[in-house]
Amino acid sequence: MRKEEGAPIKRGLLAFIALLFVSATALAGEYRLVIDETPVNITGRERRAMTINGSIPGPVLRWREGEEVTLQVTNRLKEPTSIHWHGVIVPNTMDGVPGISFDNIAPGETFTYRFTVKQSGTYWYHSHSGLQEQSGVYSPLIIDPAKPEPFQYDREYVVMLSDWTDENPERVLAKLKKQSGYYNFHKRTFFDFFRDARRNGWGATLSDRLAWGRMRMDPTDIADVTGVTYTFLINGQPSKANWTALFKPGERVRLRFINAASMTYFDLRIPGLKMEVAQADGQNIQPVTVDEFRIAVSETYDVIVTPREDRAYTLFAEAMDRSGYARGTLAPRPGMSAPIPKMRPRPIRTMADMGMAEGAHEMKPGGKASAQEGAMAGMDHEAMGQGDARSETPSEEPPVMHGPGAHGPGNAMVAMAPRSRLREPGAGLEDPGTRVLTYADLRALEPGYDRRPPEREIELHLTGNMDRYIWGFNGKKHSEADPIRLRHGERLRVIFVNDTMMEHPIHLHGMWMELDNGNGEYNPRKFTINVKPGERLSFIMTADAPGAWPFHCHLAYHMASGMMLDVMVSDDEEKTHP
Amino acid sequence: MTFLNGSMITGVCLAVLIAFAPAALADSPEMAAEEDSRLYTFLEVEQFEYRIGSEDTLSWEAQGWFGGDYNKVWLKTRGDHAIDAETKNAEVQLLYSRAIAAFWDLQIGGRYDMRPDPSRGYAVLGIEGLAPYFFEVDAAAFVSNKGDASARVEARYDLLLTQRLIVRPSVELNFAAQEVKELDIGSGLSGVELGLRVRYEIVREAAPYIGVSWERKAGRTADFARRKGEEVDDLTFVTGVRFWF
Numbered sequence: 001m002r003k004e005e006g007a008p009i010k011r012g013l014l015a016f017i018a019l020l021f022v023s024a025t026a027l028a029g030e031y032r033l034v035i036d037e038t039p040v041n042i043t044g045r046e047r048r049a050m051t052i053n054g055s056i057p058g059p060v061l062r063w064r065e066g067e068e069v070t071l072q073v074t075n076r077l078k079e080p081t082s083i084h085w086h087g088v089i090v091p092n093t094m095d096g097v098p099g100i101s102f103d104n105i106a107p108g109e110t111f112t113y114r115f116t117v118k119q120s121g122t123y124w125y126h127s128h129s130g131l132q133e134q135s136g137v138y139s140p141l142i143i144d145p146a147k148p149e150p151f152q153y154d155r156e157y158v159v160m161l162s163d164w165t166d167e168n169p170e171r172v173l174a175k176l177k178k179q180s181g182y183y184n185f186h187k188r189t190f191f192d193f194f195r196d197a198r199r200n201g202w203g204a205t206l207s208d209r210l211a212w213g214r215m216r217m218d219p220t221d222i223a224d225v226t227g228v229t230y231t232f233l234i235n236g237q238p239s240k241a242n243w244t245a246l247f248k249p250g251e252r253v254r255l256r257f258i259n260a261a262s263m264t265y266f267d268l269r270i271p272g273l274k275m276e277v278a279q280a281d282g283q284n285i286q287p288v289t290v291d292e293f294r295i296a297v298s299e300t301y302d303v304i305v306t307p308r309e310d311r312a313y314t315l316f317a318e319a320m321d322r323s324g325y326a327r328g329t330l331a332p333r334p335g336m337s338a339p340i341p342k343m344r345p346r347p348i349r350t351m352a353d354m355g356m357a358e359g360a361h362e363m364k365p366g367g368k369a370s371a372q373e374g375a376m377a378g379m380d381h382e383a384m385g386q387g388d389a390r391s392e393t394p395s396e397e398p399p400v401m402h403g404p405g406a407h408g409p410g411n412a413m414v415a416m417a418p419r420s421r422l423r424e425p426g427a428g429l430e431d432p433g434t435r436v437l438t439y440a441d442l443r444a445l446e447p448g449y450d451r452r453p454p455e456r457e458i459e460l461h462l463t464g465n466m467d468r469y470i471w472g473f474n475g476k477k478h479s480e481a482d483p484i485r486l487r488h489g490e491r492l493r494v495i496f497v498n499d500t501m502m503e504h505p506i507h508l509h510g511m512w513m514e515l516d517n518g519n520g521e522y523n524p525r526k527f528t529i530n531v532k533p534g535e536r537l538s539f540i541m542t543a544d545a546p547g548a549w550p551f552h553c554h555l556a557y558h559m560a561s562g563m564m565l566d567v568m569v570s571d572d573e574e575k576t577h578p
Numbered sequence: 579m580t581f582l583n584g585s586m587i588t589g590v591c592l593a594v595l596i597a598f599a600p601a602a603l604a605d606s607p608e609m610a611a612e613e614d615s616r617l618y619t620f621l622e623v624e625q626f627e628y629r630i631g632s633e634d635t636l637s638w639e640a641q642g643w644f645g646g647d648y649n650k651v652w653l654k655t656r657g658d659h660a661i662d663a664e665t666k667n668a669e670v671q672l673l674y675s676r677a678i679a680a681f682w683d684l685q686i687g688g689r690y691d692m693r694p695d696p697s698r699g700y701a702v703l704g705i706e707g708l709a710p711y712f713f714e715v716d717a718a719a720f721v722s723n724k725g726d727a728s729a730r731v732e733a734r735y736d737l738l739l740t741q742r743l744i745v746r747p748s749v750e751l752n753f754a755a756q757e758v759k760e761l762d763i764g765s766g767l768s769g770v771e772l773g774l775r776v777r778y779e780i781v782r783e784a785a786p787y788i789g790v791s792w793e794r795k796a797g798r799t800a801d802f803a804r805r806k807g808e809e810v811d812d813l814t815f816v817t818g819v820r821f822w823f
Contacts, residue, residue: 130613173616174618175782177616177618177647178618178620178822179782179822182782185741186741187738187741188738189738189739189740189741190737190738190739190745191739191740210711213710213711213712214710214711215710216681216708216710216711216712406680408680409648409677409678409679409680410647410680411680412680412681413680465680467680467681467708468647468677468680469647470647477614477615477647478613478614479614479615560613560614560616561614561647562614562647564614
């Protein structure tokens with residue numbers, strides 16, 4: 001501070017510093033978390049879960065933007081553990097990923113996390129060790145903004161969805177490795193063939209079966225782990241416990257949805273209520289009113305509902321594969337309930353999910369039909385084209401042909417003509433007759449801070465072999481893959497091509513992904529991007545956080561089977577461009 | 579002498595496998611502890627059945643593996659034991675298996691036939707996997723310690739009547755490159771076995787079944803059988819249990 005400065009300025013500065021000091025003191029929270037084994041009874045049988053502070057989910061952490069948080073995490077398990085702050089931008093060593101950002105928290109030890117919170121919104125925190133998340137180590141994390149929210153509401157609830165199994169998660173993974181269709185009890189049967197033949201014709205049904213058989217793919221594979229073993233939970237409670245949120249008629253109720261499931265995508269609706277989507281992945285978006293939305297594993301959505309009637313409303317979260325649901329209630333008084341809707345028919349994979357150009361003959365004039373036809377070269381057009389009677393939402397962007405190379409034994413198929421599916425709500429929601437949120441609806445409330453165009457592109461193929469239960473990027477598992485090296489500060493585009501017939505929620509630690517859904521500087525920033533089967537999409541990012549960051553599929557058993565990469569951000573040119 | 583040779587060859591094969599398998603199994607040696615490279619053990623008793631036919635027989639066929647995603651050690655065994663007769667067959671294979679394509683494993687190792695007497699050893703080179711249209715295929719070539727070459731091709735298919743009631747047709751073809759007098763095998767196609775088993779999966783891991791199996795000796799092998807007054811074909815009704823863990 002220079003002495004020439006006038007007294008009033010000095011006094012002002014002093015006052016400002018004092019104010020900063022006071023507010024800093026006020027904004028320094030200390031939190032204690034204990035990871036332990038706890039008996040739970042969710043299905044009627046007692047099981048030992050892994051918990052944070054003794055419950056599933058753990059305690060809701062509530063921070064304030066600008067707060068310096070100190071978190072003492074004690075491990076009382078018999079194995080190492082960790083806590084990762086999902087979606088929160090933290091210094092590299094505070095990210096909590098064993099082997100990448102720190103060692104781990106050994107049994108009996110306490111690790112202290114300390115960092116300043118630089119964002120607001122709905123997030124969560126969970127173990128990043130093994131399959132502990134499936135065992136119960138997850139919990140909501142709410143950060144209040146420093147400035148007022150751009151929307152009004154009268155009360156709020158956290159709605160954390162998850163999937164619980166009485167089985168040991170390691171056993172679940174072992175079963176998948178030995179018989180990948182273990183949890184699917186909706187495979188096509190001999191009699192389904194005749195039913196489909198009556199409906200769609202013998203020729204079409206036969207050529208459809210032959211097409212799937214030729215690829216050795218099962219179109220009924222919507223979820224690898226299903227309601228056969230899972231019980232779906234809302235805030236740790238099964239449907240029969242009927243978790244209830246109270247409201248006064250006419251109030252605006254903010255619901256903070258978090259999908260903490262290990263493997264399950266949920267389709268969410270509250271029959272009788274419109275949902276105003278205000279935030280996605282903790283980020284303000286331009287409000288969109290919908291009847292329903294799909295929440296991918298690890299995503300968060302904040303919606304506002306206004307129940308006006310003095311009655312109960314069912315909060316219905318169907319698993320994407322329709323093998324079960326989680327249900328809760330919004331009610332003016334405790335103990336009320338509303339009818340539970342019927343689950344809708346199970347989706348079935350289509351040729352579009354296989355990255356085939358099924359829509360070729362449905363294209364509007366001016367569409368790149370010739371390019372799509374080209375994709376069929378070398379394939380039996382009749383068999384591929386007539387497979388499923390359902391129509392797909394045509395996409396406006398032409399597909400980009402897959403290059404040569406099939407990614408080795410770790411990958412079972414390639415999407416020949418992957419294309420954008422941002423406007424599609426997803427499998428099973430093609431024609432619900434209601435307004436369903438899509439990724440194309442997400443438009444940031446404020447423009448992104450970095451307006452530079454990307455300097456380069458990286459293309460990543462999401463690959464897998466269901467039969468062997470291997471998942472990865474570019475045909476390689478995490479243990480086989482080289483890290484992605486980025487120069488600190490560079491801006492780049494990352495393109496995903498999903499060569500598998502599964503959805504993958506891809507999560508990047510430490511930095512935001514700006515999903516390129518055509519909104520330019522209003523592209524929404526996300527911590528998880530769901531990539532649909534056979535889809536090609538991209539995001540733009542600024543490599544603004546030095547260090548090693550995991551980049552992975554958030555389906556727990558996919559990650560455990562190799563679907564992860566390390567992203568290394570460094571100032572050192574040598575390291576980034578070897 | 580024959581027994582010694584057979585044992586020796588098999589013994590050497592087993593020793594080589596046991597010595598090199600653990601190193602080869604971890605998919606990436608320096609990262610053996612990586613979470614995505616867990617090792618698993620699998621054992622499947624595909625057939626364990628009582629056969630009612632010209633003579634009642636207890637028959638088994640099982641396989642298992644230990645290893646990771648790309649590299650495994652396989653153990654395969656099959657055999658039958660006639661209840662009231664001398665006929666006995668028993669073989670065991672120990673193979674190193676490597677994923678060479680999305681749906682195919684290359685397998686190499688040894689086979690040892692304890693029965694019929696005299697026992698003999700074989701070197702094995704095979705391929706196992708899932709063919710288009712979901713046919714499970716296991717094809718292997720064998721060369722015995724006496725220099726005899728033979729081959730076996732098996733194919734199976736699961737046809738789901740319901741999610742738990744499953745029809746499993748199977749076919750097996752055996753070939754010999756030359757005549758093997760001691761085993762009464764002629765050159766060319768030596769035998770065919772067709773099976774049809776219907777199982778009910780009480781749980782995925784355990785399924786009782788019933789079915790039929792039809793075996794027929796072919797070509798010169800059939801001639802040898804006729805000369806000895808044996809049946810050339812045999813239709814049996816089978817009942818058994820399939821299980822894995």
